[in-house]
Amino acid sequence: MYKNIIYCIVSIIVIFVGCENQNNSNDWKLIWEDNFDDNKIDWSMWSKTPRQTSDWNNTMSDADELYNVIDGKLILRGIKNIDYPNDTSLYLTGGIWGKGKQNFPIGRVDVRAKFTCAQGFWPAIWLMPVKDETTPDYYSELDIMEHLNFDDFVYQTLHSTYTLDGNRSNPVNHVKPEINVDEYNIYSVEIHTDSITFLTNNKITYSYPRLENLGDAQFPFDKFNYYLILSSQLGGKWVGEVNMEHLPVEMTIDWVKFFVKK
Template sequence: MVKIVSFKALKYPALLFAVLLVNCKASRSAIVDEYIFVQKDTLQTTKWQVVWEDHFDKPQIDTTKWTKIPPNKADWGNYMSDNANCYSFLNGKLHLKGIVNPDTIADSRPFLTGGIYSKGKFAFQYGKIEIRAKLESAKGAWPAIWLLAEQKKYGKYPRNGEIDIMEHLNFDDMVYQTVHSYYTLELKQKEHPLYYKTAKVNSEEFNTYGLEWYPDKLVFTVNGKATHTYPKLEGVDPTQWPFDQPFYILIDQQLGGSWVGDVKPEDLPVHMIIDWVKIYQ
């Protein structure tokens, strides 16, 4: 397991060098800027070690790991909010909620949604992520677990790519697992390789949604079983593989949008229930 070192607390360069040397020899990862875990790109293994996790066993969000996602102009972000009514903890689990807005005078939006991300607090490059979650259903519900680039190595979206580990729509008995990039969105290369697949789930139960991320492929999983593989290709436009940089985690109970359709207020509130998040390298 990687030991997190607070570089700011180290006063002596020699001591800093010694700590770095020990950690590099003992671990599979390098820690950049104190919070970015970069796995060695030569590592291909199934003997994973947990390097970061959250079991949501406290009565509030751990703000050293997560930030509530603010609203934005994207379809998925129309109703994101830090309103306390969108977040609760019960039996060691985090509930992210989509609700009818109880106060449209203070906030004119008809709905509010809860979500968290690790932007600026934790990011990783290569390794494995697993999230155990239960997804409630509603018309217009769109819960998602996904990754975005922390440092934007290649410029503006979509050049840095997006990895959607899980998206669920309405009352579906399946989830979508998708890769987006300039290659898929702008160059329309969606079949070489296939950019998404669906996986059957019982959304009334807890499932573990995951991704194994290697330097040459992305392997999506559900309950530990591989469901979709997106490989790095040779001889194609280089925008096909922007996945050689650190990404951060987003977990959110979205509502509405052009893909999922209109929201039915009578179906709300709807909960996305998170048991735990684990990152391995």
């Protein structure tokens, strides 16, 4: 009980500090943005996400109809598989990532996006670390936004070696802020040396603290550079079965911005 109280106090302190930092936008310097204003995907910074066996990417396809840029907005689609008989998946989804092309230092990421609500649809915006032989052997993942089905909220979650070992409540590793699903929303994460702060529409939703007595397995996040993943997925254990009558679906990205501290 005493330990839980200490965790709560630390989290509250971090949130107040985060609020103070958030109010001073001059703390941040924009280092890269993609506004999709050229009405095409910049393949020097992005690649189509390949299909693999995980729930989040096992329906990915490179079919051109899943990727479009219209009026300066990136559209990633999910569709019934009608026209691709050599592909055994019942439905196909589009996703892009910066793996091998993006290498951003810790700072802040903002993404303005909206998406279709549909049974079995799982759009996500998230960061994964750039790893090589010099980086530590810790797991790090920052889920800036995940949405399921017809929920009126999104998930903002972090994962580490510590949380994967079952430690998801001390401190809590996620938050579920409510959103207007019919509108664009801005989803953000700030990576600090002592905390991870999630925001929605520039309002802090949660700050996760570094706890010094638990070491880097609990807080590896400032040890890496990162690349961004924008994924549209259909089906999986978490999101559930897909209602084919709800297809096609879309996630629309207005812009992406990376910042560092001045």
